[in-house]
Every structure is written in C-alpha cells, then in structure tokens.
Amino acid sequence: MDKNGLISAGELHAVMKMLGLKSSLGDCKKMIRQVDQDGDGSVNFEEFKKMMSSGGRAPPSAA
Known part of the structure; x- marks a missing residue:
C-alpha cells in the first residue's frame, strides 16, 4: 500500500x-x-512468487 514493493504485516492486515x-x-x-x-x-516479490507457486503456503525451505 505504500508502494515500496514489500508486503508488511500491517499491509496484509x-x-x-x-x-x-x-x-x-x-495472525x-x-x-x-x-x-x-x-x-x-x-514479503518481497521473490518470496511472494515462491509462496504463490506453492499453493499459497510457505515454501518448504522457509520452515
């Protein structure tokens, strides 16, 4: 929402x-x-792409 290319918890909320x-x-x-x-x-764009490519879940390497 602040157009910095990152998603913060506040923006997600x-x-x-x-x-x-x-x-x-x-949450x-x-x-x-x-x-x-x-x-x-x-969450930056690369992290977002990885999350979306794994069905909206955290990628296994993030666990």
Whole structure:
C-alpha cells in the first residue's frame, strides 16, 4: 500500500480487512514470518512468487 514493493504485516492486515477476512495483526505477523526468508519482517516479490507457486503456503525451505 505504500508502494515500496514489500508486503508488511500491517499491509496484509489492512487488505484482509478490506476483503472482509477476519484476522488479527498478530495472525498477519505470523503469516509474514512463515514466508519471510530473508528475515526483514516483510514479503518481497521473490518470496511472494515462491509462496504463490506453492499453493499459497510457505515454501518448504522457509520452515
């Protein structure tokens, strides 16, 4: 939403809320941690592509 090319937990939470999906900010932070392979606290495009290519789940290497 801030157009920096990264998805933060706050941005994920806002989008989920706009879509009518119930989740807490804590839930969103957990989701981000599951796919955040470089540990920067957000999901970049490469991490997003890997997540989407694995059916929306965290890639096995992120576990």
